[in-house]
Amino acid sequence: MPKMTFAIPCYNMEPWLPVCIESCLRQTEPDIEVLVVDDGSTDGSAAIADHYAAGDARVRVIHQDNQGHGKARQVAQDNATGEFVLFLDADDFIDKNTVRDMVGVAERDGVDAVCGNAVVFSDKTFNSRKYFYHPPASGLTFDDPRYWRSKVAWRWIIRRDVLVRHALKHPPYKSGQDFCFMLEVLTRIDGFSQCGSFFYFFRQEHKPNHMSLDTLINHQFASFRTAKDILLDAGRVKPVIKFLQEMYFRDTRKIAVRLPDEGAQWGIKWLDVSLRIFKGLKPEYFTAEYLRPEVKCDRDFVPLALALCRQDKQAALSLLNSYTPAPNAIGHIMASDKERSRFHTWRRRLKAQLKPLSLRTRLAQRQLEKLAEDRLRTLRR
Numbered sequence: 001m002p003k004m005t006f007a008i009p010c011y012n013m014e015p016w017l018p019v020c021i022e023s024c025l026r027q028t029e030p031d032i033e034v035l036v037v038d039d040g041s042t043d044g045s046a047a048i049a050d051h052y053a054a055g056d057a058r059v060r061v062i063h064q065d066n067q068g069h070g071k072a073r074q075v076a077q078d079n080a081t082g083e084f085v086l087f088l089d090a091d092d093f094i095d096k097n098t099v100r101d102m103v104g105v106a107e108r109d110g111v112d113a114v115c116g117n118a119v120v121f122s123d124k125t126f127n128s129r130k131y132f133y134h135p136p137a138s139g140l141t142f143d144d145p146r147y148w149r150s151k152v153a154w155r156w157i158i159r160r161d162v163l164v165r166h167a168l169k170h171p172p173y174k175s176g177q178d179f180c181f182m183l184e185v186l187t188r189i190d191g192f193s194q195c196g197s198f199f200y201f202f203r204q205e206h207k208p209n210h211m212s213l214d215t216l217i218n219h220q221f222a223s224f225r226t227a228k229d230i231l232l233d234a235g236r237v238k239p240v241i242k243f244l245q246e247m248y249f250r251d252t253r254k255i256a257v258r259l260p261d262e263g264a265q266w267g268i269k270w271l272d273v274s275l276r277i278f279k280g281l282k283p284e285y286f287t288a289e290y291l292r293p294e295v296k297c298d299r300d301f302v303p304l305a306l307a308l309c310r311q312d313k314q315a316a317l318s319l320l321n322s323y324t325p326a327p328n329a330i331g332h333i334m335a336s337d338k339e340r341s342r343f344h345t346w347r348r349r350l351k352a353q354l355k356p357l358s359l360r361t362r363l364a365q366r367q368l369e370k371l372a373e374d375r376l377r378t379l380r381r
Contacts, residue, residue, distance in 0.1 A: 005082030009072030018372030040066030136196035176223025256323035278308035
């Protein structure tokens with residue numbers, strides 16, 4: 001049995017997939033499996049994956065019609081053979097000591113999951129930054145509020161036996177699926193550990209940072225309802241309130257800003273899904289007395305939360321509309337954002353020339369690109 005399966009769902013990732021696979025094959029611990037699920041790619045991704053599989057027995061490829069990221073992840077999980085599974089996005093890459101460090105912590109502590117640290121980097125500005133760093137620790141449980149917002153699966157290795165024993169599934173949402181999946185994992189295991197290593201390199205450029213209102217409401221907000229159900233079934237109320245007042249409230253205000261341009265019907269759709277999210281929640285959950293010390297009560301959020309708990313449609317819609325800025329303010333915000341974007345691009349390029357983390361990331365990326373170029377030379381003749 002391999003120590004690790006790198007589960008890589010892939011759809012039209014031709015420019016980045018080679019670096020991703022190279023980073024897996026370059027591991028200092030060679031006992032691995034690289035499992036690529038080609039989700040109906042229409043570019044050269046499938047040919048690249050097959051080329052790697054033909055040259056290294058540790059690489060396997062599964063081809064399927066396009067079914068979405070969650071389904072592709074599920075296929076990878078169901079076909080994995082490693083002791084641990086790491087869900088790796090096809091446009092990212094990992095450090096060469098990932099298996100050594102992450103599995104080493106799991107074996108030392110006898111845990112079913114280990115969280116690592118990540119670097120977010122930009123191909124546009126060359127800048128890199130640490131992603132919500134956690135120091136090394138053992139004996140952790142979901143009682144620790146720092147892990148209540150574990151929104152990404154790629155930061156974790158998970159023992160495959162846990163995934164099989166609990167029949168854990170990846171929900172089919174376009175957004176929010178990782179959050180739901182990790183809540184299922186963390187509320188079912190006895191404990192986990194934190195590895196201090198920065199093992200994961202997250203390429204930020206072409207990740208979606210602007211959702212359509214359809215995706216935001218029918219996927220992101222639908223995932224909030226699923227997350228609430230998972231946590232309440234586990235008897236975890238405070239984590240529910242924390243993600244509602246942080247993630248749900250943030251996205252509600254994003255919707256409010258867009259209503260003047262995209263239509264009031266989206267407000268009605270927001271209301272429908274919001275009423276379902278808050279159904280069964282009690283008003284006392286949104287008080288400082290109940291939430292302390294783990295969660296700081298957001299008093300700006302409380303009126304909306306109480307209206308939705310009471311299923312008061314008129315009050316909830318009125319509050320949503322109150323978050324909509326005046327039309328001239330929206331135009332000013334958009335113009336300011338555009339100017340800030342130009343300035344930040346220039347500033348970050350300059351910082352990247354001096355920042356050790358950025359330099360190390362670029363060096364690792366270039367080394368992997370060179371390995372990929374050499375390996376794929378015969379494919380591209």
